[in-house]
Amino acid sequence: MNRLSLFLVASLIFGFVFLYAPIASVVVYSFNASRLVTVWAGFSLQWYGALFENEAIGRAARVSLQVALIAATGALGLGTLAAYGLVRYRRFAGRTLLAAMTTAPLVMPEIISGLSLLLLFVALEQATGWPQGRGIATIAIAHITLGIAFVAVIVEARLSAFDRSLEEAALDLGAGPVRVFLTITLPLIAPALAAGWLLAFTLSLDDLVIASFTAGPASTTLPMVIFSSVRLGVSPQINALATLILIVITVLVAGANRLLRVR
């Protein structure tokens, strides 16, 4: 196949334009000098300046980062344990169920996850007094449940390809099980762990639906701020914010991909 038909090339271009032209326009208009989103009035960085002076957005960014850090770390720990159990213990009661339930959040509609978690938190508060209202903690817990699935899938793939004889060789050479894990297993699956963490972080950072259900009045995340301000009309400030988020997420996802590719 050395010549592409015109039709194929046209479809490809159309597809990419459809996918990326709106994103490109968001980025371009973030540098617009005009207040109107649809009229180009020259290059300017004023909206980025305004963005950094906007306290509501600054607060939301801090909330989002906190939530994402807690959620990614929690998901990494639990997801890794789940993956380890699934790969290393081939036979135990409920293994199939665990495997299915670990990966279910990948396909679960977010609206259902969000709603069910909201109901859970409300019921918990009535029954035990915790959590007192909703906030960073509840969003983080909700995002952990989402992130576990992604971490587990990535780490499971890595562990499945892991050569067990490396661990046996280390055991044979006199390293106890804990040392084997720390000196052999952990360094070799570290790229998958880092990639899993980055993906969980990214997911948490851009989630709107689940966060809306589980957030409290004082814990608005960035996507929630964007969503609510857009309803009042698109401001170029939001374009600037979206551009920044786009850059952060692109870097994180590219990093995760790179980690998974290098042996």
Add this chain to the structure above:
Amino acid sequence: MQIERLTKRFEPDAQPAVNNVSLAIDRQEFFALLGPSGCGKTTLLRLIAGFETADTGVIAIDGADMAGVPPYRRPVNIMFQNYALFPHMNVARNVGFGLRQERKPRGAVDARVVALLELVKMRALAARRPGQLSGGERQRVALARALAKEPKLLLLDEPLTALDRKLREEMRFELKHIHQRVGITFLMVTHDQEEAMSMASRLAVMNEGRIEQEGSPEHVYENPANRFVAGFLGAVNLFEGKVAGAEAGLLIVDSEAGRLAVAHSPLAAGTAVAVAIRPEKLRFMTARDTTTPNVLPGIVRTIAYRGEASTCQIELASGQLVRGTMSNGDGKAPVFLPGAALSLSFTPDAARLLQS
């Protein structure tokens, strides 16, 4: 090392992978466990290393019972078939891994690593990662790593299988040489009978979890205990028959290839036996020459030229195909071409009788 009545089943009702095996290996021996794949030899090795637990039986090393001793406390090291080098460490760190676990001072570890790399001729590549090494180089590093802690017993799982033919033959000599220099007991597992015979001082042939025969390579080759051993260790021609009687100190067997005389202690007439004769012990004669005993007339069917000798398939009058070896050495022996009629013969003490 002593193994007594060792049995291991992976499934409760399945055929045991290792079945009632007893074995004694002396200090500084080079012992080979030889068998086809799936015969349980690797399982036996893993039992000794401590990766598997036996159902019944005892493994003792230097008199110490190994039951319940985890792999990291056994005076045994193993060289894996795939070498299992740590990909995230360089050659020197791989070799020094075991020594670092003993928390030896750094200088001592480094000195020992250098000596080991010297021994396997890998000193120049100490800073390389395993991914940058060839198969033969990896094998040397794996060997050095397994020798580093001076184990009482070194286990080698198919040590040469992953190498190409020429390298394999060189490494045979080198492994033997290293064995002599380090004075450690070697226990090698292999499916390659030539490898086992050329390297080991003693070997055991395994099949279906059992040890079929044990002894020096010469003894087992020359006196196979049964049909499996005879066929697995080298090539063999078998003539099925029944004992007819004794005559002039020789046992006479009525076989499908005719009446054969074999040097053997007397057996009751009518006992079912097989006369086993190695290809290289069959003499090739022109068809007219029929003065010696045990003459088998036949026709040459195919000849496989192998350089120093040729392997021939000869069809006997009974229709049975027999394998013979024709030396290409001096150019004086008669040369037969496919289709030629000839007679094969063997002396009564060249053949063996197999009863099982």
